[in-house]
Amino acid sequence: MPTICWFRRDLRLGDHPALLAAVAQARADDDEVVALYVVDPVLQHSAGAPRLAYLAASLRALDEATGGRLVVRHGRADHVVPEAAREVGATSVHVSAATEPYGRRRDDAVAAALAAGGAALVRTGSPYAVAPGRLRTGQDGPYQVFTPFRRAWLDHGWHAPAPRPGSVPWATLPSDGVPDAPPTDVRLPDAGEHAAHARWRAFLRDDLDGYDVDRDRPDLDVTSRMSVHLKHGEIHPRTMLADLAAAGTGATGRAAESVATYRSELAWREFHADVLWHSPDATRRSLRPAVPDDAWATGAGADDALTAWTEGRTGYPLVDAGMRQLRAEGWMHNRVRMVVASFLVKDLHIPWQRGADHFMAWLVDGDVPQNQLNWQWVAGTGRDAAPYFRIFNPVTQGRRFDPDGAYVRRWVPELRGVPGAAVHEPWRLPDGPPPGYPDPMVDHAHEREVALADHARRPT
């Protein structure tokens, strides 16, 4: 009986053992495999043009990889998937397990519709090394704290990457075709599994050894930039973990530390997916309030402040550089994400959800579990979040992590004439900020005190 591989944004054929086993079974039975991708308009509501354009490019690459057999259908998954199954007489549909709440509800609806037609939905795993929800504490509860989670995650281990099939008997079905990429000025990274693996190998070769020391330096551009490929399922974290294990064998000192640090970053990704699996409403709701509700800025003043932040004209150079990099690349260095997020929540007193929405609209790697839970981490509202009083100072962060100011000058043209670290405090230049660059929109020292005072009267 034919099999359907229902591809999702977060999983391609890649190196997923269960999905590849289904393909192998189909080959052994002399059956065919349908490569199905469902474009559900409801699920695309938060994505802006950059990520939709990347998705289109990623699907074009997937279409090539399947010999032009990718079947794209528009509509609701609980209608489209059973219909495709009926067309080919498939008895099973394989799909990665969803971690987002709407994904789980959608899978249940699809499973029910398939069952009515005599087919089964097979959840074959997830785009994580260890499935979210799998790890439990000794009291059988979810992990509340990252460090014990990481220890359990390392102890648990994971499958080795599965060998890729030499060929797949892809079936032909009528397709609506890969969607057009919406127009965008964002310079997108290369898409597809081939590009993902090429980027990963380049990172392993050039920048892994220095990762532990250099990863916090936005001016150096030495991070792996794998988030976009992980988000779109173009590489599986198990492949990366296997390569890291190989790189760590015999490594000492800085190189060994770098392997451990990178693996820990992957553990954060899995921890956030696990938190969301247990608390689906964490996509919108603070897991624990950090300030009383009346502390948040509202009205036209808050709207104007949010707009200044999104457009990169707060008057704080590191914040503005990050927000402009986001608009130019659909990506921002992680250190700078923390700084701009802290500025929005603790200097502008705007709820983290509004910043998270802006990130989801612009990020090419925008991923619900990672985006929402990392915002909760910065806002101090997460399960194992930074304490609320940990407030980033955009000037000292700039001096420490962009010591020569090169990152700021790259993204803020008005400041290109300012040499060295002085670029982080343009209001202290003899003639004030250069033409076209604003004064700081708020006084950081003052807003920090306001945030701490708000935190002191948080609900218990």
Place this chain on the structure above:
DNA sequence: AGCCAGTTGGT
């Protein structure tokens, strides 16, 4: 994965 004020022990 922080900041800041205050202190200490040195120049």
Place this chain on the structure above:
DNA sequence: CCAACTGGC
């Protein structure tokens, strides 16, 4: 004057 350290937010 400073670097290094500490406690509190």
